[in-house]
Amino acid sequence: MTGPTEPGNTVKRRRNPAALLVLPGVVYLVIAFVAVVALLISYSVRVERTSVLFAPVDLTTWSTALGDSYLWSTVGTTLRLGLIVSLITVVIAYPLAWCVQTMKRGWAAAAMLFVVFSPILVSVVVRSYGWQLLLRTGGPFGDTFDSWLYHEPGVILALVHVELPFAVFPILSSIRTIPAEYTEAAADLGASAAQRFRKVLLPLTAPGLLSALQLVFTLTISAFATPALLGGGRVTVLAQTIYQNIQLLAWPLAAVQAVILLVLTLIVLSLFAAVTRLIGGGVR
Amino acid sequence: ACGSPGGSSSGASGSTKLTMFHWAGAQATVPEKVGDAFAEANNVDVAYIEGTNADTFPKLVSSVQINKNSPLLNLGFFNGQSFAQGNASDLWEPVPASVTNIDAVNSKYQIADRRGAFMVMDAMGLIYSKKAFKTPPTSWMDLFDSAYRGKVTTWDAPAFSVNALPVIAKLNGGSESDLRPGIDIFSKAAKAGQFHGFIASIDALRQQLNSGEVVIAPGFQGVAQPWIDAGDDIGFVAPKEGLMAFPEGFQLVAGSSEAQLEESAKLLNELFAPENVAEYCNLNGLIPLVEGAELKAELADKETFQLAAVESAIQIDWATLVENIEDATTAWNKDVKANI
């Protein structure tokens, strides 16, 4: 007699065939991503550097890797870099998206968007080259930003630079869907600009913010070239060690590290989602 | 426009397909030229993989491990380190006697079991900024001279073939199997702030030398020569302890079909023709290891391009180094890198 009785909008109820639309993407993920991860896991539990699909299970790589303090310090650097860069990027991107959205002249907004976009038009090697020229001792900013280059701040700067568009655009997409009347209502109820932001805009743009954080974080912790070129060997992230190990043909170790990176990422992504849900008061 | 990885099933349908790997940029010119001519003359399909040693070697290894009989490439240009690594995993096919041109290779660089053949040699010495050095540095140990604190750089692990660790270890009582003395010296220097940083690209080295951020680094003659030619205030010097020899050459890859091996061997012979070797060296600032290959005048005059320099060079036992490279990387990371 009684059907399922979840609350929520009707469109979201019961065997909605539109839910199947997620399938093609999932099928792709299964074929591509799951295969890749399965391969990684299979590599991580062998000692032989062979790439046959099946090999006897051996957990020694795991146990040595997990006990390696250097690996963990690299993991620490990776996560720290990921968090710092995502936070800085989002902190710049958020007001930037608002400025663009509220620009009165369409062409000015378009020009600003192009500016924001431009870093990803330039290959990472060339971009890093640009930063080297700017930040090196004797360069135009070399004195102001003394010793940023080949140290963590330089890497962070260059990463923020290229991740900026990945943060601005999701935020912008979500800003554009907020009707003006919500901010108006808030202003009418006595909310100052800051309060309107904190209590209405921020929660309503939480989905975009979450996307921005997730994109930037994942891109940052897997970034390899920028830390390698601008870190001067001082900034070692997991992606670099993995690359090293691939070159050394130490595939099981590389696989172990990749799996660790992946697991950490999934954990941080869900943390982000949880935090954003707090900000957004669970919108949608 | 895209081939499949070098197949083993040749002969069945028409002409043989073979895949040759060579390095990129100016290093690509001669192999492709010779390869094209060879293909034309012998009705063979030659495809090229252009890439770096560091990226292509692992690809090759994994392709063979997936299918022993379907290597990614049949004929490839590798450095000494890869020669040794490949030997360790039976990657190479002996060069048949029919490849007569390799008999002209300098005897010191002849390979006993004919698994591959060295063709040219790059020489590692010291690259320095002429602005900072009135007289060129003289010793490998100048890298650790406190006068240049904060203005020295080298390559990061695992590029031990180029970052001077084996050389420093050997000069200080260590060996390829015991790099500890070298690690200790690097570690001490790192703690003292000797290094400006480690480099990850040749380009960064040039930038830093030109801007004065770095005044001295270990480096290849073949790398420095084009910069010097372009007028940079940069010098290359052979330290008094000797250059480090860095031979490069070709390998035939095991698992290739009979026909492919046969054709590859013929092509290999062409590549080792003295005029081709000479052209290769002239274009890239390398020392020919093949007798009869004459360098162009500008290079032939230079002291560091003399065969004598080669003969007195510090020789690295690549096989031993390769065995230790993983442990060395761990030690390097912990003791050197973590302290810079």
Added chain:
Amino acid sequence: MRRSPALEALRFVFLLLVTIFVLAPLVVVLLASITPDEVLTSLVPKGFTTQWISQALDYEPFRVGIVYSAQVAALATVIALLLGTPAAYALARTRVPGAGLLRSVFVAPLSLPRVVAGFCFFALYVSLLPSAYGTVGGVAFAHVLLLLPFVVALVGAGLAGSDPALEEAARDLGASPLQAFFKVTLPQIRMPLLIAGVFSFLTSFDEVDLSIFLMPADTTTLPVAIFLRLQQDQDPTTSAVSSLMIVASLVIALLTGLAVRRAGLWRTGRTEGTGE
């Protein structure tokens, strides 16, 4: 609502700083590509030359690479949009079991270092599907793993704010779910879709680490060609290619801008004096 002059000034300064920050390293690259010096030692150009640009245009691997890259990028973008848009829609509008996890899983592939992904795809192709190795399709298929996150994230963010009641209205007016999507939902997420498309295209076009494992013999994508060239030759030709790309993008952006303007994409559907 009126904006205070102080706020306006603050806004201007902020935009200016961001612009400088974003453009500075790119301007240096532009400079490098038109200065005769092989190594840029000062930011005041010592002259002007088109030498590097013409060298870049002449360099065969760049020419081949551009075409190959464009093919790969176009195909990968189309696949990513076709897979990602419906997925984002389903995640935003229906109760997909495990939606939270799925959302993270769609983004997660980005965190796989690309060399790892490249190496794994290489192993997969060579062992399971040799015919895919090195083809436009094979490379594009692998790239989709990196592009899908952009599409799902951007389109998802756009959909989150649009009103589901509008689709109901469309269906009530006789539009099939597909028609409702194309005539009502899609126009509201044009902007995120466009951005996702451009992001995907550029990301794929610029991809090195993954592609390098999937590139076979005689062809490479442009970024791989740049990368390889940088390993050997260190002249500003590579900067020149980047400069050409910036200029080409500017032209394309201008053209799309004009098209977009005519299509009314900038109209937000909000009353004037929007937001803050």
Added chain:
Amino acid sequence: MSDFGASSVEISDVTRTFGSQRVLGSISLSIRASSFHCLLGPSGCGKTTLLRIMAGLDTPDTGVVTIGGTDHSRTAAHRRPTNLVFQSGALFPHLTVADNVAFGLKTDRRTPQGEARSRVAEILDLVAMGEYADRRPATLSGGQRQRVAIARALVRRPDVLLLDEPLSALDLALQLRMRRELRRWQQETGTTFVCVTHNQSEAMELADEIAVMNAGVVEQSGSARDLYEQPASRFVASFIGENNIFEKLTPMDEGHTADGLVFPAGRADSLAVRPEAIRLVPADHPASRGPGRVLTTSFTGKSVRVSLRTSTGREVLAELAPGATTAQAGDTVGIDFDDAAVRRFGAAA
């Protein structure tokens, strides 16, 4: 006009629960083909939910929806011969007014373009929005939006037109005009109209039949007059028109005083007397059923509304013809009504 259809609608045992809240509790309702049926009920009683179920936009937990004799319970919204005017309008923000209205004509390609254009123009004139054809919804006033929403559904000529408070944002003059138009349209085309409204005069003027809903059930269904004159329950009595309700009376065997007023004999749990049935007489008049103190008086054009308080503190509303009283706030008067004006309800009602 051959392309107008009309279908009966049959709702049987429909229930709908949101979370733990039973929003519709077993609704059964017959709507005759070509009739104008109004749904009337307090805010939140489930009217919108019921309309959405008829339109196929919501799925009932149980029950059957039959339209024109066919069981449409499982038919998708876009395949049902119904159209809904949304309470919120739900206009497409990216389309102009004209394109919004034309939307439903383009989804099936049965309507030739030229005809579609002229039908859109005609219907926009009908709702007095002709000159706004090229505007976007964001630039319209509340009432203008509502009119476009009506036009968008009307133009489709469905068999069953569902309207959710279609006139609530319109001024009276326009409301009256639109009522006339809706009624005329309904009669000319014979389309079945199901209209949610909270405006009783609207329901009474428009509807052939009115269903009064309360808390998810239909309490009574009938003509306006039936509901007004013979309310079946206390709820209907209080909801249709104004009523003074006197509750929790003890069984009365003879003339009984409740709330300070004398009522005729008879059993009941509650009694109702319409405000317009109440007369004010001098406090000492023999017909007076009890005294009342005037709290407020207000003039509403056609009548004077007087709010009184009885000796027990109960409030009583009287609606008198203008000039029928000179009572001022503070005066004490006598309250009078005919015995026949009293309606009684049992405990169950």
Added chain:
Amino acid sequence: MSDFGASSVEISDVTRTFGSQRVLGSISLSIRASSFHCLLGPSGCGKTTLLRIMAGLDTPDTGVVTIGGTDHSRTAAHRRPTNLVFQSGALFPHLTVADNVAFGLKTDRRTPQGEARSRVAEILDLVAMGEYADRRPATLSGGQRQRVAIARALVRRPDVLLLDEPLSALDLALQLRMRRELRRWQQETGTTFVCVTHNQSEAMELADEIAVMNAGVVEQSGSARDLYEQPASRFVASFIGENNIFEKLTPMDEGHTADGLVFPAGRADSLAVRPEAIRLVPADHPASRGPGRVLTTSFTGKSVRVSLRTSTGREVLAELAPGATTAQAGDTVGIDFDDAAVRRFGAAA
């Protein structure tokens, strides 16, 4: 209650243009402190725009807005002593009902938390939404949303409360109750209320003064009775209450027949007769001013509405007491009204 304020509002020469459309054409309006002022006007005449200007959400092109004697023309919305109940509700989708209502109390930190909580609870009970406190707006019905919107503005206790059609989505019973509550609240607190409504009975019941707007100007401002009994223009006559308007009459020196009816002498461009002033008499009755054919009759509870057509085809509406006529559709009757019931307007009006 010390924290309730009241301010007068003075609008002088306010104009507002959207694109090329003049939406407000020089509006001047005085609203007394502590009064209940209604804005009445047809859909699209600029009521919402005017309220938004008072609230500071829209900026007039010219003109001054003075609130409580202070020129607030340039004050930002959140610093004005006003609060607006939005026509669309504009509830924050991410907040619960209680948090929506509490929003305005948290913006200034003057209200202690405990007090805020109790005030929110109290006001939610007032609008009968207490049990929905933890719901999100998306799960509310139309009327429930509107009630939350009212509560959200009321709880702030502004000096001037602006309401944009606050009761339009409520059923009559609730509407009447809310009217009473609004009125009581207004009188107890002395707050100035400015209320847009299209419901005349609402305006008449609530307002101390009503401003009738048309096409961006205020046509007349005064008490309900003034507007009903002495409309200053043809527009006001037709807009406030229903009216039968007879237009384009030639100057009349003596008893004149227009549209088939005989009118008393006097100059005018148009004449108005209220439907309730019309009596139906037998067609041959001497008092008859002319014959009318009955088109429809409908029962609205308190009255019977009869629509008639005169001999010249003009439609005339009569509203009669129930039982005052037995006329059926198709009958021909005589139309009668008192001379005094006729209002005249000049060309200018």
